[in-house]
Amino acid sequence: MSGISVQGLAKRFGTRTAVEGLDFDVRPGEVFGLLGPNGAGKTTTVRMLTGLLQPSEGEARVWGHSVRTDGEALRRVVGLLTEQPGLYERLSARDNLRFFMKLHELDERQVWPRVQSYLERFGLAGREDDACGGFSKGMRQKLAIVRTLVHDPKVIFLDEPTSGLDPESARTVRDAVAELAAEGRTIVLCSHNLAEVERLCTRVAVVKGRLLAMAPVNELRRTGSALEVKVEGEAGRYVEALAALPFAPNTLAEGGRLRVMLADEAQAPDVVACLVGAGARVRSAVPAQRPLEEVYLELIREGRV
Numbered sequence: 001m002s003g004i005s006v007q008g009l010a011k012r013f014g015t016r017t018a019v020e021g022l023d024f025d026v027r028p029g030e031v032f033g034l035l036g037p038n039g040a041g042k043t044t045t046v047r048m049l050t051g052l053l054q055p056s057e058g059e060a061r062v063w064g065h066s067v068r069t070d071g072e073a074l075r076r077v078v079g080l081l082t083e084q085p086g087l088y089e090r091l092s093a094r095d096n097l098r099f100f101m102k103l104h105e106l107d108e109r110q111v112w113p114r115v116q117s118y119l120e121r122f123g124l125a126g127r128e129d130d131a132c133g134g135f136s137k138g139m140r141q142k143l144a145i146v147r148t149l150v151h152d153p154k155v156i157f158l159d160e161p162t163s164g165l166d167p168e169s170a171r172t173v174r175d176a177v178a179e180l181a182a183e184g185r186t187i188v189l190c191s192h193n194l195a196e197v198e199r200l201c202t203r204v205a206v207v208k209g210r211l212l213a214m215a216p217v218n219e220l221r222r223t224g225s226a227l228e229v230k231v232e233g234e235a236g237r238y239v240e241a242l243a244a245l246p247f248a249p250n251t252l253a254e255g256g257r258l259r260v261m262l263a264d265e266a267q268a269p270d271v272v273a274c275l276v277g278a279g280a281r282v283r284s285a286v287p288a289q290r291p292l293e294e295v296y297l298e299l300i301r302e303g304r305v
C-alpha cells in the first residue's frame with residue numbers, strides 16, 4: 001500500500017490557483033520533504049491531504065482513504081503538526097492532551113502509557129499538570145508534537161517541527177521522526193530548514209504553485225555537475241592548470257581536495273587528464289554532492305520542471 005498517492009491535485013481560491021498538477025507518492029516508512037518558498041502552496045497541499053480542504057481538481061489517497069470522500073477515516077489515520085502549536089493556554093498539558101483524546105474518542109487509560117512515553121522522551125514528564133500558558137516556546141512545540149501523536153497516526157504531517165527548539169531538543173525531535181518512520185509510518189515534512197531536510201528526508205518535492213522537482217535528496221544534490229577530486233599533496237597547485245582548460249572551470253582547492261564546477265559531466269575526463277598532465281597523482285574523482293540549499297535555490301530561481 002502507498003502511504004500517500006496524489007494524482008493531478010489542484011486547489012483554486014476564486015481565480016487564484018494556489019497549487020496545481022501535483023502528482024506524487026510517498027511510501028510507508030518514508031520521510032518525504034515538501035519544500036517551496038512562502039506562498040508556494042505547501043500548506044494548501046497539506047490541508048487537502050488531511051481532509052481540511054476539498055481539492056478543486058484531482059484525487060489523493062492517504063493510507064488508502066480518499067481525501068474527497070473518506071473524511072472520517074482520514075482523520076483517524078493522519079496526524080498534523082501545524083506551524084502554530086495552537087494549545088489551550090489555560091489548560092494543563094494533560095488536559096490539552098485529554099481534549100484531543102476525546103476528539104478522537106479514545107480511551108484515556110489505554111492511550112496514556114504511550115503518551116507518557118512521548119512526554120518522557122521530550123523532557124515534559126513531571127510538567128503534565130502545569131498550565132501551557134507558562135511553558136516556553138520549545139516546551140509548547142514539543143507538547144504539540146506529542147498531541148499530534150495521541151491517536152497513533154499512520155501518516156504524519158509536520159510543519160517546521162523543530163522551529164523554536166534548542167539544538168538538543170531539535171535533535172530529540174529529529175530522532176523521534178526517524179523512529180516514527182522506521183515503525184512504518186509515512187512522514188511528510190514541510191520545512192525551510194534545508195539542512196534538516198537533508199538529514200531526515202529520503203526524497204523531496206519542490207513546489208511553487210506546481211511541482212518543480214521530485215527526487216531522492218542524494219540525486220538532487222548531484223544535479224549540476226561538479227567533480228570532487230582527491231590528489232596527493234596540496235591541491236591548490238593544480239588550480240592554474242585547470243583554469244587553462246578551454247572551458248576554464250571554476251575550481252576550489254582545500255588541502256588535498258579540488259571541487260571543479262563543470263557545465264557538463266562530459267568535461268570530467270578532460271579535468272582528470274589535465275591534472276595527470278600537470279603531474280598530479282589522482283586518488284579519486286567522483287561527482288560532488290552539493291548542499292541541498294544550493295540546488296533548491298537554483299530550482300526556485302529557474303522555476304524549471
Ligand SMILES: Nc1ncnc2c1ncn2[C@@H]1O[C@H](COP(=O)(O)OP(=O)(O)OP(=O)(O)O)[C@@H](O)[C@H]1O
Nearest residue numbers: 013016017018036037038039040041042043044045
Ligand atoms: N483560504 C485561502 N483563500 C485564498 N487564498 C489562499 C487561501 N489559502 C492560501 N491561499 C493562497 O494560496 C497560495 C499558497 O498558500 P500556502 O499557504 O499554501 O503557501 P505555503 O507554501 O504554505 O507558504 P508558507 O511557506 O508561507 O507557509 C498563496 O497565494 C495564498 O495566498
